[in-house]
Amino acid sequence: MAETLENTFKRPVFAVLIGRLREPRRFIQVLAGPRQTGKTTVARQVLADFSMPSHYATADEPLLRDREWLSHEWEIARGKAVGRGGVFVLDEAQKIPGWSETVKRLWDEDAVSGCPLRVVLLGSSSLLVRHGTEESLAGRFERIPVTHWSLAEMQAAFGWDADRYVYYGGYPGAVSLIGDRERWARYVLDSIIEPSISRDIQLMARVEKPALLRQLFHLACDYSGQVLSYQKMLGQLRDAGNTDVLAGYLRLLEGAGMAAGLERFSGSRVRQRGSIPKLQVLNTAAMTATSAGNFEAVRGDPDRWGRLVESAVGAHLLNAARTGPFEVFYWREGKSEVDFVIRRGKATVAIEVKGGLKAGRLSGLTAFAREHKPVRTLVVGGGGIPLEEFLLAPPAGWFG
Numbered sequence: 001m002a003e004t005l006e007n008t009f010k011r012p013v014f015a016v017l018i019g020r021l022r023e024p025r026r027f028i029q030v031l032a033g034p035r036q037t038g039k040t041t042v043a044r045q046v047l048a049d050f051s052m053p054s055h056y057a058t059a060d061e062p063l064l065r066d067r068e069w070l071s072h073e074w075e076i077a078r079g080k081a082v083g084r085g086g087v088f089v090l091d092e093a094q095k096i097p098g099w100s101e102t103v104k105r106l107w108d109e110d111a112v113s114g115c116p117l118r119v120v121l122l123g124s125s126s127l128l129v130r131h132g133t134e135e136s137l138a139g140r141f142e143r144i145p146v147t148h149w150s151l152a153e154m155q156a157a158f159g160w161d162a163d164r165y166v167y168y169g170g171y172p173g174a175v176s177l178i179g180d181r182e183r184w185a186r187y188v189l190d191s192i193i194e195p196s197i198s199r200d201i202q203l204m205a206r207v208e209k210p211a212l213l214r215q216l217f218h219l220a221c222d223y224s225g226q227v228l229s230y231q232k233m234l235g236q237l238r239d240a241g242n243t244d245v246l247a248g249y250l251r252l253l254e255g256a257g258m259a260a261g262l263e264r265f266s267g268s269r270v271r272q273r274g275s276i277p278k279l280q281v282l283n284t285a286a287m288t289a290t291s292a293g294n295f296e297a298v299r300g301d302p303d304r305w306g307r308l309v310e311s312a313v314g315a316h317l318l319n320a321a322r323t324g325p326f327e328v329f330y331w332r333e334g335k336s337e338v339d340f341v342i343r344r345g346k347a348t349v350a351i352e353v354k355g356g357l358k359a360g361r362l363s364g365l366t367a368f369a370r371e372h373k374p375v376r377t378l379v380v381g382g383g384g385i386p387l388e389e390f391l392l393a394p395p396a397g398w399f400g
Helices: 002-008 012-021 039-049 067-081 099-113 126-136 151-158 162-168 172-177 181-204 210-222 230-236 243-255 269-273 285-289 295-299 302-321 363-372 387-392 395-399
Strands: 028-032 054-058 086-091 117-123 141-145 259-264 278-281 327-333 336-344 347-353 376-380
Touching: 012 028, 012 039, 012 117, 012 141, 028 039, 039 054, 039 086, 039 117, 054 067, 067 086, 067 099, 067 117, 099 117, 099 126, 151 162, 151 172, 151 387, 162 285, 162 295, 162 302, 162 387, 172 181, 181 210, 181 243, 181 285, 210 230, 210 243, 210 259, 210 278, 210 285, 230 243, 243 259, 278 302, 285 302, 295 302, 302 327, 302 336, 302 347, 302 387, 302 395, 327 363, 336 363, 336 395, 347 363, 347 395, 363 376, 376 387, 376 395
Parallel strands: 028 117, 028 141, 054 086, 086 117, 259 327, 347 376
Antiparallel strands: 259 278, 327 336, 336 347
16 A cells, blocks of 8 residues: 555655656756655656656666667657657666766757757766766756655655654655564665665765765764764764764765754854764654664653654754755854754744753753844744644745
């Protein structure tokens, strides 16, 4: 049942992609996002609903795919596009050596000849696609981010409530396994997390210390929602090298949609770049799959549940920021702290999360409001905005 719902439910990105393909041929459309977020499903749904002829090809096959194979598949798509136009979808393009140069050549040939072929590229992470597009396809593509599934989507597709979403995260392909917690965790670890670390990231960038990259991800899961200096990270990681290496690896994890290091908000971009990061997963399934405790045990532990709730809020904000015009930070001055600050232009919204044992005064919000004059201060949980209501609302709407 879960698989059927996953394949029939249409995410908002469906409307974005089909709308652009209905326009005159202008740009290559790049669907980029983490593993198991439904990029291929969205593309196939669009092709099924689109009136033009189409051709789908994937480089995610055991046999080696090369430039000659890519040119051959493109030629098939050209043949179908004669007359009224067509669509060519290339999945996992980055796995073809030298793919971006070949795509550039073929796209430019079509522009010169007037071939009305629209092209869609799918990639396992934004960084994988960026590695090629920014070098060779400048001015020829538009990026359509595909993020982890939101609570609104999991609720519409599977009927989930906020508690289930906080614990199991937003992986639709794993929904049918949640009745067996250990099987669900192994699927998340073996089919999503490990391939992202060992294959996707290392296809994009040279990783001198793969074991360190893996350790850093698990550290981010263990400390999600906590401010942790790079020096303290060095003390907990084996063969960690230096802070520059850790900062670089954290950026790779963020590009792959796995974990991030939030910068401290100060109102000054120069100061923010050197700030101590606040670790944050982009899908709470990473936290629960990599640690012990079933849903009931974690839900009944106020401290662990509070950390999960705060991380769910942070993941909600970061994923929305990939498609919306705002940035996400945390704030700390002395003993005053605010969990999250979102900024759009010069406007800011301060957000404090109250869950589990975390309760009490809101001195951090008061101090932030006094210093930075946000357009709004929000409390999530603890008598403020109910968690489910907050997770269902688009964050950009809080700017008013």
